[in-house]
Amino acid sequence: MRVNEIFLHTLRKGLKPGHLMTDPADCWLYSYDNSRHHALPEAVVFARETREVQHIVQCCHDFEVPLVARGRGTGTPGGAVPVQGGVVLSLEKMDKTLEINFPDRYIKAEAGVLNQTIQNIAEKSGFFFVPDPGSSAYCTIGGNIGYNAGGPHAVKYGATREHVLGLTAVTGTGEIIHTGTYTTKGAVGYDLTRLLIGSEGTLAIITEAILKLTPLSDFKNTVQITYRDLASAMQAVIKIMSQPYLPSALEFLDESCLKLIQYSHSDAACMLLIDIDDERAKKNIIEASQQVGLIEIHFAENTAEMRRLWAARKALSPALRSLSSKKINEDVVVPVSRVPELLEGLKKLSEKYKIPIVNFGHIGNGNIHVNLLTDSADQCLDEIFNLVISLRGTLSGEHGIGIEKMPFIPRVIDPPTLALMKQIKKVFDPKSILNPGKIFPDEDKL
Amino acid sequence: MRVNEIFLHTLRKGLKPGHLMTDPADCWLYSYDNSRHHALPEAVVFARETREVQHIVQCCHDFEVPLVARGRGTGTPGGAVPVQGGVVLSLEKMDKTLEINFPDRYIKAEAGVLNQTIQNIAEKSGFFFVPDPGSSAYCTIGGNIGYNAGGPHAVKYGATREHVLGLTAVTGTGEIIHTGTYTTKGAVGYDLTRLLIGSEGTLAIITEAILKLTPLSDFKNTVQITYRDLASAMQAVIKIMSQPYLPSALEFLDESCLKLIQYSHSDAACMLLIDIDDERAKKNIIEASQQVGLIEIHFAENTAEMRRLWAARKALSPALRSLSSKKINEDVVVPVSRVPELLEGLKKLSEKYKIPIVNFGHIGNGNIHVNLLTDSADQCLDEIFNLVISLRGTLSGEHGIGIEKMPFIPRVIDPPTLALMKQIKKVFDPKSILNPGKIFPDEDKL
Numbered sequence: 006m007r008v009n010e011i012f013l014h015t016l017r018k019g020l021k022p023g024h025l026m027t028d029p030a031d032c033w034l035y036s037y038d039n040s041r042h043h044a045l046p047e048a049v050v051f052a053r054e055t056r057e058v059q060h061i062v063q064c065c066h067d068f069e070v071p072l073v074a075r076g077r078g079t080g081t082p083g084g085a086v087p088v089q090g091g092v093v094l095s096l097e098k099m100d101k102t103l104e105i106n107f108p109d110r111y112i113k114a115e116a117g118v119l120n121q122t123i124q125n126i127a128e129k130s131g132f133f134f135v136p137d138p139g140s141s142a143y144c145t146i147g148g149n150i151g152y153n154a155g156g157p158h159a160v161k162y163g164a165t166r167e168h169v170l171g172l173t174a175v176t177g178t179g180e181i182i183h184t185g186t187y188t189t190k191g192a193v194g195y196d197l198t199r200l201l202i203g204s205e206g207t208l209a210i211i212t213e214a215i216l217k218l219t220p221l222s223d224f225k226n227t228v229q230i231t232y233r234d235l236a237s238a239m240q241a242v243i244k245i246m247s248q249p250y251l252p253s254a255l256e257f258l259d260e261s262c263l264k265l266i267q268y269s270h271s272d273a274a275c276m277l278l279i280d281i282d283d284e285r286a287k288k289n290i291i292e293a294s295q296q297v298g299l300i301e302i303h304f305a306e307n308t309a310e311m312r313r314l315w316a317a318r319k320a321l322s323p324a325l326r327s328l329s330s331k332k333i334n335e336d337v338v339v340p341v342s343r344v345p346e347l348l349e350g351l352k353k354l355s356e357k358y359k360i361p362i363v364n365f366g367h368i369g370n371g372n373i374h375v376n377l378l379t380d381s382a383d384q385c386l387d388e389i390f391n392l393v394i395s396l397r398g399t400l401s402g403e404h405g406i407g408i409e410k411m412p413f414i415p416r417v418i419d420p421p422t423l424a425l426m427k428q429i430k431k432v433f434d435p436k437s438i439l440n441p442g443k444i445f446p447d448e449d450k451l
Numbered sequence: 452m453r454v455n456e457i458f459l460h461t462l463r464k465g466l467k468p469g470h471l472m473t474d475p476a477d478c479w480l481y482s483y484d485n486s487r488h489h490a491l492p493e494a495v496v497f498a499r500e501t502r503e504v505q506h507i508v509q510c511c512h513d514f515e516v517p518l519v520a521r522g523r524g525t526g527t528p529g530g531a532v533p534v535q536g537g538v539v540l541s542l543e544k545m546d547k548t549l550e551i552n553f554p555d556r557y558i559k560a561e562a563g564v565l566n567q568t569i570q571n572i573a574e575k576s577g578f579f580f581v582p583d584p585g586s587s588a589y590c591t592i593g594g595n596i597g598y599n600a601g602g603p604h605a606v607k608y609g610a611t612r613e614h615v616l617g618l619t620a621v622t623g624t625g626e627i628i629h630t631g632t633y634t635t636k637g638a639v640g641y642d643l644t645r646l647l648i649g650s651e652g653t654l655a656i657i658t659e660a661i662l663k664l665t666p667l668s669d670f671k672n673t674v675q676i677t678y679r680d681l682a683s684a685m686q687a688v689i690k691i692m693s694q695p696y697l698p699s700a701l702e703f704l705d706e707s708c709l710k711l712i713q714y715s716h717s718d719a720a721c722m723l724l725i726d727i728d729d730e731r732a733k734k735n736i737i738e739a740s741q742q743v744g745l746i747e748i749h750f751a752e753n754t755a756e757m758r759r760l761w762a763a764r765k766a767l768s769p770a771l772r773s774l775s776s777k778k779i780n781e782d783v784v785v786p787v788s789r790v791p792e793l794l795e796g797l798k799k800l801s802e803k804y805k806i807p808i809v810n811f812g813h814i815g816n817g818n819i820h821v822n823l824l825t826d827s828a829d830q831c832l833d834e835i836f837n838l839v840i841s842l843r844g845t846l847s848g849e850h851g852i853g854i855e856k857m858p859f860i861p862r863v864i865d866p867p868t869l870a871l872m873k874q875i876k877k878v879f880d881p882k883s884i885l886n887p888g889k890i891f892p893d894e895d896k897l
Contacts, residue, residue: 199645
């Protein structure tokens with residue numbers, strides 16, 4: 006069954022007036038995300054609390070209507086695009102902070118609260134919430150959790166998976182579940198919290214989360230290091246990652262990126278942008294950086310300069326649009342020691358397919374944002390993913406699968422493991438109404 | 452069906468000679484663990500590789516025979532006790548280290564490798580594996596993963612859940628699955644790694660693991676702080692946990708513990724034993740410790756003294772046996788700010804039920820080892836768990852549920868969430884052969 010008048014009537018009954026839209030012009034705004042895809046939903050609804058989400062799921066379950074939950078649509082692999090139509094549920098009005106508890110180091114918040122809102126609250130008391138994707142000013146914590154978002158600080162502190170204590174969620178049958186604890190430790194039953202983290206809205210709709218806070222260090226510095234050649238930079242990265250005091254960010258920018266940010270040294274082949282929040286790291290990192298191709302180590306002189314250096318890095322992704330109207334943005338990850346082989350291989354593929362490839366990203370984790378400046382590169386992408394897999398890497402470090410990387414899933418997850426995931430999907434969502442057509446390439450066979 | 456000659460014949464075919472034992476005298480050695488429970492298995496088998504584990508599971512699946520995997524039987528809640536008979540699979544012969552990769556900070560090892568073996572390998576290159584339960588010299592990493600083991604370092608670095616990258620495991624239908632990645636980041640498909648961590652052998656039998664390594668700090672110190680009253684110690688703990696530089700261990704010992712370790716100050720009500728692996732923490736911790744009831748702050752003068760201080764803490768659990776031949780050992784956890792209420796409540800319950808209660812443990816996580824010096828305390832335990840739940844805590848921080856805490860599970864996990872867990876169990880193990888009679892109080896209804 007699809008969206009019809011009886012369905013809409015039933016749906017409307019449990020919602021606040023104005024919280025159901027069916028006009029295509031209104032719905033259009035919820036048809037796309039930060040991928041290149043769009044698909045028009047038949048209805049868009051807003052919820053203000055878990056009970057309303059439950060009502061919406063129950064309606065969609067009863068009428069077998071696809072339901073796609075979304076935050077602010079900042080995801081890149083198309084996870085929030087309602088490819089099978091149906092209803093889009095925007096959680097943007099669930100934006101309440103429910104509890105702030107600094108002694109126990111957590112904030113409980115609704116899924117629609119912005120990442121930046123949490124950062125602002127935390128910072129005032131000397132804490133931060135570790136996940137800080139490029140879109141942090143605008144993305145929601147529900148989205149961060151749904152896609153296991155990372156960001157530069159993951160190199161030292163881990164991704165979203167390591168920073169959520171518990172969740173409230175509504176399964177595909179409309180059951181409200183509570184996972185996890187208010188404590189940092191817990192060994193009671195199965196870890197459904199982590200199962201939902203990164204499940205891309207296909208198992209349950211996350212409505213509330215208990216977010217773990219991390220104290221801010223009172224030391225902070227940013228250092229920019231440039232090299233004449235890639236090999237020297239890579240030696241430095243591996244050495245930095247082998248000593249005990251991790252940088253709080255370790256980013257890589259290739260030659261094309263340096264042109265984009267108008268870096269002045271013409272013989273620079275690449276740059277490392279490093280944040281240090283532990284003074285002990287400073288000496289070791291400087292030492293590790295001393296490689297033959299080193300051009301310059303530059304420490305930011307003050308907070309304003311730190312911000313300026315990071316602003317350039319953060320502007321890279323939008324700036325790439327100036328080089329090419331179309332780009333394919335991958336976020337593959339390989340073990341750190343294999344990054345040189347990855348970059349070497351990417352260079353060859355760029356030449357072979359005559360597609361400019363620009364690379365930057367979280368090199369300390371081996372998580373490289375590979376940008377193909379083209380709108381179509383099927384065969385090249387195919388080879389990139391095979392290269393990544395041959396280096397013991399995986400398809401995505403922090404963006405997720407969505408629709409973009411769906412066809413490649415069977416290359417990294419073997420058939421019995423993938424079959425289990427599909428069966429778990431069926432347990433949570435037996436009618437496959439939650440974000441259908443995502444993650445699994447053959448979902449019609451579910 | 453049960454263990455019979457045809458079953459044993461089939462089982463034997465896939466095993467090395469001598470790797471199947473059925474003599475009750477031999478089986479007896481695999482009938483118990485570190486809980487007070489035992490139950491005789493009908494057969495004990497040993498596997499040397501994942502394929503053999505697969506053969507064993509397939510046999511038990513085909514004949515519907517219960518199968519309990521075990522490491523070295525150091526668990527306290529009875530998780531390794533074959534309460535429904537059947538086969539015990541000991542993984543002790545799967546003790547190979549498969550890959551040591553320091554640049555990428557992981558060790559891949561078979562499930563039967565001892566925690567201490569990993570620590571020894573890691574330490575030589577300046578790393579450690581964070582989980583360090585009291586039994587680390589003897590427990591296996593398979594057991595650590597099965598129960599999400601913690602230990603003193605969890606306060607700063609997290610428990611097992613945060614330190615495993617990927618797993619190889621055999622499900623209850625005999626399928627070999629591979630979860631996770633070789634990388635520290637990954638956002639591809641459902642997080643089956645974390646789902647298996649803490650699942651107590653009820654979903655799949657873990658055969659290999661990729662363990663994340665953490666660099667050892669080159670600074671280390673141990674400090675012992677004593678207080679005249681509990682309130683002062685608690686104020687110090689909360690203050691220590693509110694400043695940015697966490698201690699790498701923050702342990703609590705109550706008055707009874709001080710008598711056991713023969714601490715000399717007669718007016719001491721409790722002690723904090725703190726490890727610091729970041730010099731910046733030192734000043735803040737000393738400052739936070741300055742409470743009215745402070746008796747003494749004593750820093751270890753050298754490595755030998757550090758070891759001596761920790762040896763006393765580690766000896767506590769066995770030393771308790773000298774006070775009472777029987778004890779019930781719980782490992783409840785509450786948010787740190789609620790620990791004073793927990794300890795106050797425990798004191799009242801101790802008086803009400805006239806049961807001596809000795810408390811020590813990982814207070815920085817709110818994870819207290821509550822020792823009831825008696826062999827029967829049903830009503831008192833009942834009230835303890837209700838107290839813990841009223842303080843937003845949970846039943847276990849690091850020991851797990853096993854059979855001991857099974858009846859209390861419905862108090863901390865609501866019916867829809869528990870129902871989902873049971874359905875997940877059915878996906879992995881449709882015939883309920885893997886460690887039956889654990890975690891879920893009404894498993895016959897599965």
